[in-house]
Amino acid sequence: MKITKDIRLYVLGAGKVGMSIVQAFAQQGFKVTAIDVSEDNIKTGLDKIENNLNKLTDKGKFEKNQKEEILGRIRQSTNFEDLSDADVVIEAVFEDIDLKKKLFTQMDNCVISKEALLLTNTSSLSISAVASATKRPESVAGMHFFNPVPVMKLVEIVRGVETSDKTVEKARELAMLLNKSTIVSKDSPGFIVNRLLNALFIEACRIVEEGVGTPRDIDTGLKLGLGHPNGPFELVDNLDAIPLILHVCEHMSDELGSRFKPPVWIKNYEKAGRVGKSSKKGIYEY
CATH class of the missing domain: 3.40.50.720 (NAD(P)-binding Rossmann-like Domain)
Known part of the structure; x- marks a missing residue:
């Protein structure tokens, strides 16, 4: 063919x-x-x-x-x-x-x-x-x-x-x-791109959990310091991707280890129905 x-x-x-x-x-x-x-x-x-x-x-x-x-x-x-x-x-x-x-x-x-x-x-x-x-x-x-x-x-x-x-x-x-x-x-969980993205997203969540920086600080730092078009939190909100990325990260943590395990606070956001921009609430409120 x-x-x-x-x-x-x-x-x-x-x-x-x-x-x-x-x-x-x-x-x-x-x-x-x-x-x-x-x-x-x-x-x-x-x-x-x-x-x-x-x-x-x-x-x-x-x-x-x-x-x-x-x-x-x-x-x-x-x-x-x-x-x-x-x-x-x-x-x-x-x-x-x-x-x-x-x-x-x-x-x-x-x-x-x-x-x-x-x-x-x-x-x-x-x-x-x-x-x-x-x-x-x-x-x-x-x-x-x-x-x-x-x-x-x-x-x-x-x-x-x-x-x-x-x-x-x-x-x-x-x-x-x-x-x-x-x-x-x-054939490896997350393949290339999502393995990198999800590692970035989970580390960003940990930075928030530890009080090192706010979601806005992190997004601004990635955009202005590293040249990313969006920060990780803006990205998942724009794509309404909080439920999906958490589902994928749980799978990756089972396969690749606890470094991909999402912190409790971000899992609670999903439970509260904060899925992203379309719901008016994600990491940010719209």
């Missing part, structure tokens, strides 16, 4: 990240089908994509007819059997290993082509474990996108124990057609 923009491409999971992946591919000229068990999830996701494209059109990034062409490339389905003709499936559901393995077993049974790529957009979970749920682990790899996907330039390709060189190369070709740069990581 040759990787071109004419491949039969499916994104499994119509949540925030999944639909962001759909938008990125459609903007680059791919026809892409969003699959989810919920029609409401897909409708909500499509509405968000249209709103995003309207804003870009208002800013002169697209003409109105280009926006309509992009939306016209997006298809939708709630039928898992539609995956049968897939060349590439990108799974983008919540970071739950049991759910991902279940979906990859179903995917393996549905997708007919043995050359098809079965890719998971996980930020921390074992690619080898996900691949073990299939009869073709050599065709499974991680394809970790960064949010918002249409804007962020990096895709992290993750190689499981059984992932073939051919699968890695095809995943990289796919990312290049999406106008992304790639890095390749071995």
